[in-house]
């Protein structure tokens with residue numbers, strides 16, 4: 001079997017709430033590309049490539065990258081995934097988000113060829129259901145408390161509070177939300193790099209009074225000394241997200257015990273294979289890991305879940321439900337019910353294009 005073509009289709013999803021904002025960006029849409037890899041016997045594997053500007057990938061740049069990488073794939077056996085990874089890295093270094101789309105499509109294709117779910121390729125399933133952590137966008141404290149209650153009423157029990165670096169205002173957000181949702185709901189914070197080291201320590205020691213499980217990326221991406229200091233000075237688990245943007249960075253964070261936990265993201269790390277390695281690095285170094293937000297199509301979330309299902313040490317709740325606040329998804333097959341999402345059945349990622357989705361054919 002040989003790969004004959006890679007085709008791409010834009011995937012622009014409107015946000016239900018067009019005012020959705022966090023410390024790094026505010027946009028009414030979520031952008032990405034559906035990557036389809038076609039073979040000479042008529043099979044297709046699908047991947048999703050996130051065009052996330054605050055992670056360095058633009059829609060236009062990613063299109064050029066994917067088109068440039070197509071010839072590296074054509075005429076190869078899709079089962080030669082390791083050789084293809086090496087060839088892609090030789091052809092163009094970096095570009096993790098575009099490569100994640102290709103990696104995911106190749107895993108989908110290989111699993112479909114074998115008629116097994118992708119999880120089988122990672123060692124089989126150790127869990128089939130995941131509690132979903134949902135994100136609260138930055139708004140006024142009472143508005144965020146209102147949004148929190150809407151999610152709790154839908155069955156969610158894990159919430160992430162986006163904050164933006166103003167200590168008093170951010171503490172007020174946490175206080176308002178805790179007061180509104182009661183003591184049984186799990187609360188986490190994501191500062192998206194917005195605090196100075198000392199303000200992070202001050203804010204988190206005050207927020208801890210409201211029982212916070214986890215804080216994500218309190219300080220700037222390259223402030224690793226500050227990040228370590230925060231980890232040592234607050235009674236809340238500290239997690240790296242933006243600072244954990246590659247395997248080398250994950251290895252460094254673990255080796256130097258800079259954080260308590262790492263947020264794994266398939267797009268950020270360049271695909272399922274690298275994300276699996278990152279998880280194993282964390283496990284070997286006694287640092288916790290879980291899957292962070294996979295904002296985009298159900299296709300991306302299904303891929304991430306197929307890997308997460310096969311990782312025994314994973315802790316806490318994952319962010320596999322942000323698609324629920326996006327419209328126009330070209331894929332279907334998973335939904336969050338009562339705050340829980342189940343691993344889909346079936347071959348490949350377990351999700352498929354909707355009946356009315358039109359994707360490019362191999363020419």
Ligand SMILES: [Mg+2]
Nearest residue numbers: 190216217241
């Ligand atoms: Mg984050």
